Amino acid sequence: MSSAVRVHGLWKRFGQQVAVAGIDLDLPAGRFIGLVGPNGAGKTTTLSMVTGLLRPDGGTVEVVGHDVWRDPVEVKARIGVLPEGLRLFERLSGRELLGYTGRLRGLPGAEVDKRATQLLDVLDLAGAQHKLVVDYSTGMRKKIGLAAALLHNPEVLFLDEPFEGVDPVSAQTIRGVLERYTASGATVVFSSHVMELVESLCDWVAVLAAGRIRAHGPLEEVRGSAPSLQKAFLELVGARERDAGSDLDWLGGGPR
Numbered sequence: 736m737s738s739a740v741r742v743h744g745l746w747k748r749f750g751q752q753v754a755v756a757g758i759d760l761d762l763p764a765g766r767f768i769g770l771v772g773p774n775g776a777g778k779t780t781t782l783s784m785v786t787g788l789l790r791p792d793g794g795t796v797e798v799v800g801h802d803v804w805r806d807p808v809e810v811k812a813r814i815g816v817l818p819e820g821l822r823l824f825e826r827l828s829g830r831e832l833l834g835y836t837g838r839l840r841g842l843p844g845a846e847v848d849k850r851a852t853q854l855l856d857v858l859d860l861a862g863a864q865h866k867l868v869v870d871y872s873t874g875m876r877k878k879i880g881l882a883a884a885l886l887h888n889p890e891v892l893f894l895d896e897p898f899e900g901v902d903p904v905s906a907q908t909i910r911g912v913l914e915r916y917t918a919s920g921a922t923v924v925f926s927s928h929v930m931e932l933v934e935s936l937c938d939w940v941a942v943l944a945a946g947r948i949r950a951h952g953p954l955e956e957v958r959g960s961a962p963s964l965q966k967a968f969l970e971l972v973g974a975r976e977r978d979a980g981s982d983l984d985w986l987g988g989g990p991r
């Protein structure tokens with residue numbers, strides 16, 4: 736089994752807050768991989784360090800055999816990233832953004848045009864291609880960000896919460912593109928706290944909580960005998976079955 740990503744002893748601290756507490760991970764190539772964990776678990780921090788956006792305090796990261804921090808250009812040529820809080824060039828149209836991204840990636844102009852037309856079409860953005868990105872909706876921004884991340888046909892695609900704020904129709908479209916991409920041997924690593932989504936898309940998962948890996952492996956292995964990934968996840972992160980409401984006796988009907 737070849738690895739898409741190898742992480743060893745990864746650490747990140749923000750002041751007193753330890754965000755990532757010594758993670759070891761070996762993510763296999765050609766899989767649809769989900770990085771799951773509750774809010775604040777360290778998913779974004781981990782993905783930022785793995786993709787060369789945030790320097791770790793300690794540890795190493797290798798992507799397709801190259802060290803991310805020693806060999807950043809080699810790694811960045813082989814990966815696509817859809818980061819959280821995606822920043823785009825707002826005053827470009829969707830089509831111009833792809834044209835610019837393609838040239839930055841060193842692709843010939845005619846090839847960029849061809850790929851951009853196909854991606855805009857598949858992602859249902861052809862009608863909005865000449866609109867400025869600043870006027871795009873949340874879902875449209877995710878889709879144009881995804882198109883920009885895919886344009887150079889990366890070996891590994893990293894997506895931070897790609898379905899957040901996306902309607903079901905756009906989610907289905909994104910899903911179709913990603914499934915087709917992994918079916919051809921490429922690797923997707925995406926973060927989410929929506930278990931149903933991860934369970935239906937991924938064949939390999941890593942569960943992160945409080946900056947540590949709680950479980951990782953093929954989906955069936957991590958799910959174990961639990962009826963769903965959600966249940967397995969709640970057990971793994973040690974969530975108590977709280978009586979949500981006993982302290983909120985003022986909430987709802989009755990005197991205000």
Ligand SMILES: Nc1ncnc2c1ncn2[C@@H]1O[C@H](COP(=O)(O)OP(=O)(O)OP(=O)(O)O)[C@@H](O)[C@H]1O
Binds near residue numbers: 753754775
């Ligand atoms: N730039 C920063 N400065 C200070 N603390 C930070 C910073 N970035 C992250 N943290 C802290 O690190 C921890 C992990 O945050 P991170 O954003 O990686 O979690 P996450 O799993 O992506 O969460 P979510 O699902 O809510 O997006 C949190 O406690 C967060 O408050």
